[in-house]
C-alpha cells in the first residue's frame with residue numbers, strides 16, 4: 001500500500017479546527033487558583049469556587065474615576081491660578 005501524501009486527505013483535521021474556533025469565540029480565562037480554563041463571564045470558578053471577579057481591578061468604575069479627576073481638576077485649576085495671581089501681586 002502506497003501512501004500518497006501529496007493528495008488531499010479525505011479526512012482533514014476539521015475536528016481540531018472546529019474546537020479551536022469554538023474556544024476562540026468564547027472568552028476563556030485561566031483560574032488564578034486551580035489554573036483551569038473557565039468562562040470569563042462566570043463569577044466563580046466552577047472547579048474550585050474561586051471568585052474570578054477578584055482578578056479584575058476593584059474599586060470605582062473607570063468613568064467614576066475619570067469624572068472624579070475632572071471635578072478635582074476643575075477645583076484645583078482655579079486655586080492654582082489664584083495662587084499664582086496672589087504671588088504675582090505681592091511682587
Ligand SMILES: [Zn+2]
Nearest residue numbers: 031034045048
Ligand atoms: Zn479554579
